[in-house]
Amino acid sequence: MTDSRSSAGSQDLVLDRVTKRFGSFVAVSDLSLTVPQGSFFALLGPSGCGKTTTLRMVAGLEQPTDGSIRLGADEISRLKPYRRPVNTVFQSYALFPHLSTFENIAFGLRRRGAKDVRKAVGEMLELVELQSHETKRPTQLSGGQQQRVALARALINRPQVLLLDEPLGALDLKLRRSMQIELKRIQTEVGITFVHVTHDQEEAMTMADTIGVMHNGVIEQMGQPGSLYESPRTTFVSNFLGQSNLVAGHIVDAAGPDLVVEVQGTKVTGLRSRAAVTAGDVWVGVRPEKVTLTRSDASPGEGWNVFRAGVVSDVSFCGVSTQYLVRMPWGQELIAFKQNTGAEAGLRAGDVVDLRWQREHTFFLDASEDAEAGVEHEDGA
Amino acid sequence: MTVAGASLLATPHPPAPARPRRPRTGYLLLLPGVLWLVLFFLVPTVALVASSLYDPTGSLFEGYQMTWHVQNYADAIAEYAPIFGRSLLYAAIATGACVLLGYPLAYAIAFKAGRWRNLMLIAVVAPFFTSFLVRTLSWKLLLGDNGFVADTLRTLHLLSPDGYLLATPLAVITGLTYNFLPFMVLPLYASLSKVDPQLIEAGSDLYASPITTFRRVTFPLSLPGLVAGTLLTFIPASGDFINSELLGNPRTRMIGNEIQDLFAAGALPVAASLSVTLMALIVLMVLVYVRRVGTEDLV
Amino acid sequence: MTSVRGVRRWVGNHLVLGAALLVLLYMITPVLVVILMSFNDPAGRLGYDFDGFTLDNWANPCGPYQLCSSLVTSVEIGVLATVLATALGTLMAFAMIRHRFTGRSAANVFVFLPMASPEIVLGSSLLALFVNAGFAGQLGFWTIFVAHVMFCLSFVVVTVKARLHGLDPALEQAAMDLYANPWQTFWRVSFPLVFPGILAAALLSFSLSFDDFIITNLNAGQTVTFPMFVWGAAQRGVPMQVNVVGTVMFLVALGLVLASGTFRRRQRG
Numbered sequence: 001m002t003d004s005r006s007s008a009g010s011q012d013l014v015l016d017r018v019t020k021r022f023g024s025f026v027a028v029s030d031l032s033l034t035v036p037q038g039s040f041f042a043l044l045g046p047s048g049c050g051k052t053t054t055l056r057m058v059a060g061l062e063q064p065t066d067g068s069i070r071l072g073a074d075e076i077s078r079l080k081p082y083r084r085p086v087n088t089v090f091q092s093y094a095l096f097p098h099l100s101t102f103e104n105i106a107f108g109l110r111r112r113g114a115k116d117v118r119k120a121v122g123e124m125l126e127l128v129e130l131q132s133h134e135t136k137r138p139t140q141l142s143g144g145q146q147q148r149v150a151l152a153r154a155l156i157n158r159p160q161v162l163l164l165d166e167p168l169g170a171l172d173l174k175l176r177r178s179m180q181i182e183l184k185r186i187q188t189e190v191g192i193t194f195v196h197v198t199h200d201q202e203e204a205m206t207m208a209d210t211i212g213v214m215h216n217g218v219i220e221q222m223g224q225p226g227s228l229y230e231s232p233r234t235t236f237v238s239n240f241l242g243q244s245n246l247v248a249g250h251i252v253d254a255a256g257p258d259l260v261v262e263v264q265g266t267k268v269t270g271l272r273s274r275a276a277v278t279a280g281d282v283w284v285g286v287r288p289e290k291v292t293l294t295r296s297d298a299s300p301g302e303g304w305n306v307f308r309a310g311v312v313s314d315v316s317f318c319g320v321s322t323q324y325l326v327r328m329p330w331g332q333e334l335i336a337f338k339q340n341t342g343a344e345a346g347l348r349a350g351d352v353v354d355l356r357w358q359r360e361h362t363f364f365l366d367a368s369e370d371a372e373a374g375v376e377h378e379d380g381a
Numbered sequence: 382m383t384v385a386g387a388s389l390l391a392t393p394h395p396p397a398p399a400r401p402r403r404p405r406t407g408y409l410l411l412l413p414g415v416l417w418l419v420l421f422f423l424v425p426t427v428a429l430v431a432s433s434l435y436d437p438t439g440s441l442f443e444g445y446q447m448t449w450h451v452q453n454y455a456d457a458i459a460e461y462a463p464i465f466g467r468s469l470l471y472a473a474i475a476t477g478a479c480v481l482l483g484y485p486l487a488y489a490i491a492f493k494a495g496r497w498r499n500l501m502l503i504a505v506v507a508p509f510f511t512s513f514l515v516r517t518l519s520w521k522l523l524l525g526d527n528g529f530v531a532d533t534l535r536t537l538h539l540l541s542p543d544g545y546l547l548a549t550p551l552a553v554i555t556g557l558t559y560n561f562l563p564f565m566v567l568p569l570y571a572s573l574s575k576v577d578p579q580l581i582e583a584g585s586d587l588y589a590s591p592i593t594t595f596r597r598v599t600f601p602l603s604l605p606g607l608v609a610g611t612l613l614t615f616i617p618a619s620g621d622f623i624n625s626e627l628l629g630n631p632r633t634r635m636i637g638n639e640i641q642d643l644f645a646a647g648a649l650p651v652a653a654s655l656s657v658t659l660m661a662l663i664v665l666m667v668l669v670y671v672r673r674v675g676t677e678d679l680v
Numbered sequence: 681m682t683s684v685r686g687v688r689r690w691v692g693n694h695l696v697l698g699a700a701l702l703v704l705l706y707m708i709t710p711v712l713v714v715i716l717m718s719f720n721d722p723a724g725r726l727g728y729d730f731d732g733f734t735l736d737n738w739a740n741p742c743g744p745y746q747l748c749s750s751l752v753t754s755v756e757i758g759v760l761a762t763v764l765a766t767a768l769g770t771l772m773a774f775a776m777i778r779h780r781f782t783g784r785s786a787a788n789v790f791v792f793l794p795m796a797s798p799e800i801v802l803g804s805s806l807l808a809l810f811v812n813a814g815f816a817g818q819l820g821f822w823t824i825f826v827a828h829v830m831f832c833l834s835f836v837v838v839t840v841k842a843r844l845h846g847l848d849p850a851l852e853q854a855a856m857d858l859y860a861n862p863w864q865t866f867w868r869v870s871f872p873l874v875f876p877g878i879l880a881a882a883l884l885s886f887s888l889s890f891d892d893f894i895i896t897n898l899n900a901g902q903t904v905t906f907p908m909f910v911w912g913a914a915q916r917g918v919p920m921q922v923n924v925v926g927t928v929m930f931l932v933a934l935g936l937v938l939a940s941g942t943f944r945r946r947q948r949g
Contacts, residue, residue, distance in 0.1 A: 061853050081856040094854035098872045107868075108858035153858070407779030411787065414768040414833055421830040422794050425805035432808040482703045489700030503937055504704050508711050510933035513891050514910040515926035518918060519713035562707060591692075612796065620798025623893060627914060637800045637894070644804060644898055649811065656804045660797065667796075 011037045011072040011160050013058065013193060018067035020053050027053045029217035031067070035161075035210070040187050040194045042208035044201055046240070046374075050217040051197045052091075055163050058195065059088045071160055082111070087154035088163040092170075093146050095138035101125075101149050102134040108157040124152040127186065144175050151183070155190065164196040168203065180206050201241045205229065213237050215374070230287075233276045235365050238285055239374030245291070245334045246283040246371045247307075251364075254278045259364060264330050268305045270362030281367035290361040291336040293324060293353040305362060307355040310334065312347050322346055326353060433653035445649060453654040461639060461655060465662065468635040471550065472619035475557035479565040479614050480607070482558070487569035487606075488599075492578070505566050517556055517627050524552050524628070548630040556624035561617065565610040572606025573599070608671065616663055711930060718923035737920045744919040750909035751925065757821065757905065758889040761828035766882045768829070769836025770874075776837070777844040795834045802831060803895035810899065819901030827895050832885040839884060843877025883936070890929075 013035040020028040028050040035041045043051045056062040058069060060081035069077045076084050087108065095104050105124055106117050114120065125131045128148040138146055147167060154162055164183075168176045184207045187194045198204055204211050205225040212222040213236070221228060221237045232238035235246060249263035258269045263284050272278065286305075293312075307328060314325035317340075324336045324347060334355060338346075347353065433453055435445035458465075490501045508516060523530055524546040534540040546552055576599060584594035622637030636659055643652035721732035742748035776787060794802060806827050810819060847870065855865040893907040900908060910922055 059857055061857070080861075081853070082859045082861050086857075088854070088857045090850050090854055092848065092850055094848065094850040096851060096854075096869060096873075107855070107860075111859040111864060157858070405781075407775045407781040410771040410775035410779070411781075414772040414837070415787065415790070417768060417829060418790065418794070418833060421806065421809070421826055422802075425809035428808040428812050429801075429805035432812065482706070485696050485699040486703045489697045493697045493700070499941065501700075501704065503934070504708060506937075507930065507934060508707050509887065510930045511711055511714050511926040512907060512910065512929065514893060514907050514914070515714055515922055516710050518910070518914060518922075519710040519717065522713055522717065523710065559707070559710065562703075616796055617798055620800040620894075622800070623911075637798075640800050640804060641894075641898070644807060649808070652804060653808055656801050660801045663798065 011193070013037075013161050013195070014070040015054070015058070016068045016070065018054070018057060018064045018069060020050070020057060020062060021065045026217055028057070028064075031217070031219060033212055033219060033222065035193055035195060037160075037193055038191050039209045040184065040196065040207055042204035042211045043195065043197045043214055044199070044204040044211050044240075045214035046199055046376075049214045051199075051214045052165055054214075055088070055165055055195065055197045058161065059086055059163055060084050061088075085160045086163060087157050087159040087161075088165065089147075089150045089154050089167045091165045091167065093138075093150040093167075095146055095149055095153070097138055100135050100137060101130065101141070104138065104149055105153045105156055107153060112157075120156055124156045127155070128152045143171055144179065147171065147179065148182075151186070155186070155192070159192065161193045161195060164194060166198050167196075168198075168200075176203070183207060205241070213240060215240075230361075231274050231363055232285070232365070234373070235283060235369040235371055236374040238363070238365060239372070243288055243335060244285045245288060246285050246365070247332065247334070248281065248367060249284045250281050251277075251279055258359070261364065264307075264328070266305075266307060268362060269359045270305075270364060271360055274360075274362060275364035277364065277366045283365040283367055283369070283371060285363045285365055286357050286361055288323070288335040289321075289337040289339075290357045291334070292356050293326065293336050293338065293347060294356060295347075295351065295353060303359050304356050305359055307334070310353050310355055312349050312351045312353060315346065315349055326355060328355075429653050430657055432649050433657050435650040435653075437648070437650045450650065453650050454658065457651055457654045458658060461636065464634060464636050464639055465658070467633070468619050468637070468659075469662065469666075471554055471557060471625075471633075471635060472615050472621075475554050475561065475618050476565075476611055476615045478554065478558040479562050480611065483562055483565035483569060483610065484607075487566050487573055490566075490570050491573035491576070502570070505563050509563060513560065514623065514627075517560065517623055520552070520556050520559065520628060521547065524555070547628060548633075550629070550633050552628040553625050553633050553635075556628045557618050557621060560621075560624065561614040564613040564617075568609035568613065569603060569606040572603045572609075576602045611670075612667060616667070619663060620659060714923050714926045714930070717920060718927045720920050720923070722920060737924050741921045741924050744913070744921055746904055746909055747906075747919065747921055747925070750904045750906045753821070753903060754890050754906040757825055757828060758886045761825055761832055761889045762882050762886045765829045765832035765836050765885045766878060769833050769881060769885075770840050770878055772833075772837050773840035773844055774870075777841055778849075791834050791837050793834075794831050795838070799831075799892075799894035800898075803827070803898035806830070806895070807898045817901075819899055820903045823899045823901070824896050824903060824905065827899050828889040828892065831892075831895065832888055835884050835888060836881040839881035840874065840877045843874050843880075847873055887933070 015031055015033050018028060018031045019026070031050075031054060043054060045051045053062060057064050057077075060076070060079060060083075064077055067077075068075055071085065076086075096107065099107070102121055102125075105121050109117050109120060121134070122131075125134055128151060130145060130148055130152070133141060133145065138149065141149065147170075150167065167183075168179050171179060180203055183194075183196075196204070196207060208225060210222065211225055211228055212219045213228065214220070215236045221233045228237065229241050232241065232244070235244075238244040238246065247263055249261040249268065251259060252262045252267075253260035254272075257272065259272050259275050259278065261268045261270070261282060261284055268284055270284075275282070293310075310326035310328045312324055313327045313333060314323075316323040316325075319340070321337045321339050324338065325333050326336060327333050336355060431447065432445070434447060434449050434451065435453075436448040436450050437453060438446075486501075486505070490498055490505075494501050522528060525531065526545050526547065528546075531540065531544075531546050534546070535542060535544070540546070580598055580602070581594055584598045585591075589597065619635075620637050622635055622641055625633050625635045625638055636655065640652050640655050640659070643655065718737055719733050719735065721734035721736065772787075772791070775781075776784060806823075807819075810816060810823055815823065851869055851873070852865050855869045856862075860868060891907060892905075893911060896905050897908055897911070904912075906925070910918065913919060913922065
């Protein structure tokens with residue numbers, strides 16, 4: 001495998017203002033993005049946000065209503081799926097039940113009249129560690145094995161882009177975790193552009209070089225997992241990736257190096273680079289794991305923000321950490337995670353605490369957005 | 382509040398890709414078969430209705446006059462009403478018998494058969510493999526005056542010493558029931574096998590006795606199969622004449638016999654009007670039946 | 681739990697199964713009679729009693745006049761009608777499942793109608809057509825053929841549709857994703873997976889055609905098919921070789937079913 005990353009940019013996947021309408025329903029709206037060649041890109045979003053539709057348009061299984069899709073210099077939007085150098089790993093795997101594992105993997109090669117099929121399939125079987133299963137039918141394989149066959153079947157064709165449609169959804173937790181590492185390893189080894197569609201934000205953050213968070217047919221924010229997580233730009237992203245505490249506030253000073261925001265009678269400061277807006281009403285955001293709960297109201301010290309006089313309303317033990325719900329004097333319940341290092345005794349419901357966090361961990365979002373956007377409710381709403 | 386993704390070249394809005402005209406393959410695929418059915422099912426039906434309105438004084442050799450002779454219907458119905466009644470009655474009884482015999486069988490195969498399920502299904506379908514006529518003829522043997530069944534019934538005093546089974550309405554109905562039983566069992570089985578066993582368990586969990594669970598859970602869920610089965614049994618049975626001819630006597634003649642003989646004799650208009658009347662009766666009964674049972678799962 | 685209650689419980693549990701087995705017995709018995717009678721040495725012409733055991737019937741199956749020729753006619757018509765009905769019906773099934781077009785539900789109903797009509801009506805309407813079209817003198821092999829294709833079509837469509845319904849569309853999409861054009865997709869993915877349904881439809885069609893009497897009789901003219909032969913013989917005295925044919929048909933069909941079952945089990949294992 002040649003290192004395709006050396007010729008960076010030559011075979012980037014480019015979606016240019018792609019729109020897809022089904023009747024009056026707009027599934028994908030004016031979507032533009034560039035996936036650099038050889039990178040692992042995750043398209044992340046809740047069900048119904050349009051990510052699978054986008055993937056299918058790249059595969060050729062749907063036609064865009066507007067816009068174009070390009071691979072390097074080639075316009076591929078009009079090409080049939082069997083003419084695109086793009087392969088898909090389907091959510092249900094779609095393995096051909098009447099063919100053996102060997103024939104499934106060889107399918108694409110045979111259609112293109114490749115010569116040494118046996119050798120290529122053998123190498124692929126080694127890559128996915130299924131050498132002893134080549135004569136078996138898909139129904140005789142476990143879920144994890146089927147998933148690897150689906151992957152091998154697509155990869156063997158050396159596509160320029162490999163599309164994965166929530167391929168790990170049907171696997172149980174432990175298997176999913178190990179497959180995530182596997183996929184990442186394979187992608188790094190093989191160097192092909194991967195576009196991975198998922199609703200699992202942990203999966204996206206683990207595997208991807210770049211994540212695009214998609215909501216209602218548009219990409220709300222795109223970037224590296226770390227920067228997306230630490231600097232969300234919209235309430236949806238802040239709630240969909242991990243969890244966030246969002247408190248209403250008003251910017252009082254935007255002139256200096258830091259932003260100063262008035263929140264419930266307290267002053268909160270934070271970095272300007274973490275602010276989506278720099279004037280007017282904002283949501284002040286901080287991640288629960290960045291929040292420390294302390295009993296006394298000792299002086300916070302330089303560089304810390306504090307909310308005082310919260311009352312612990314719920315304590316949940318989660319193994320690795322403990323989740324605290326703290327009811328603030330203004331009625332809102334905030335969340336704090338504390339890693340169970342075993343160093344100190346935990347807090348109990350009814351304890352009065354201060355919430356403090358370092359000011360660099362604050363982010364600011366546009367107050368006109370819905371603070372509940374992206375929060376997953378029990379009924380799946 | 383959208384945030385556009387990474388680099389985009391400042392190109393003008395690209396034109397929408399031309400959508401390929403979807404070829405009308407659907408219609409093409411459908412065409413030959415539909416054409417055949419139109420030619421040899423639809424048109425003949427029209428021809429049949431037309432024939433029923435011919436002047437009965439014509440003949441196959443001389444041809445017929447189309448005189449819109451609706452009187453044919455009046456004549457036919459007046460003369461053959463009792464036979465219509467008898468046919469529908471026999472068909473109804475046979476259908477009822479098929480339900481009584483077929484339901485337990487279907488139920489057993491669906492829920493109680495375990496690994497014998499496939500074998501039992503084969504046993505249901507296997508009699509089909511011998512010819513319809515040959516099977517019916519063997520009933521002639523079974524129900525014969527000196528046969529095993531008649532002898533046994535006489536010993537049990539269910540039959541008088543000089544009583545007989547063959548050439549009776551009972552024999553005809555037995556034949557009808559036998560021949561159409563698979564048509565009842567298979568759709569019923571299909572419906573029952575789709576009932577989630579957990580539903581039955583839920584019934585028990587909610588204090589229903591087995592009989593109540595059956596009445597309120599299983600039976601209603603099997604209705605689509607029951608409707609399909611009764612239709613697939615009743616409709617062909619009402620038009621049958623083989624069983625009546627082989628196992629019955631001149632007093633058990635069904636409408637099928639009459640139509641067959643009239644056609645053989647060349648009395649086209651009368652025979653056609655009988656046919657159309659039969660069809661109309663069936664359609665009427667089916668509509669009433671399906672409306673009452675309230676399900677539309679036919680195919 | 682007293683043993684009486686235990687017995688009652690056992691009976692209750694097995695009541696349905698017992699009834700079912702009785703019904704099965706009822707269904708199998710005439711077939712056993714057929715097999716038995718194939719070895720019958722009838723005393724008289726109207727032999728409906730088992731008089732003596734003989735292998736003559738099996739040794740000389742084509743003895744009775746017209747038995748074997750009618751058998752051949754039935755098989756010929758059956759094969760031809762099956763081929764055409766299966767081909768047309770499969771195309772229709774694909775159209776109705778895989779393509780969208782207006783009038784799909786109307787097509788569904790239209791296809792169902794022949795299955796829901798009594799044979800006497802189907803047969804007589806065809807006869808009416810032939811007479812009115814001036815073919816009254818040409819009733820025979822080809823009119824029977826036409827009739828058989830007509831009533832087999834619906835059954836083929838329903839059978840293949842049922843199989844096609846269970847075919848995951850993702851499989852065909854996966855094939856296209858893997859460089860198969862529509863033709864290759866059909867031959868290498870759709871067709872092999874639907875094939876069991878097509879085969880079942882063909883077998884069903886053949887048996888419906890072979891066994892048909894009512895429609896055939898009305899449209900046969902001078903041609904004689906096997907059921908027509910049996911019917912005619914029933915008036916004069918059925919030769920026992922008829923039972924031989926019935927037995928052979930039964931065994932062949934049974935053999936096919938069992939063979940396909942083992943084949944499928946071997947495939948899966």
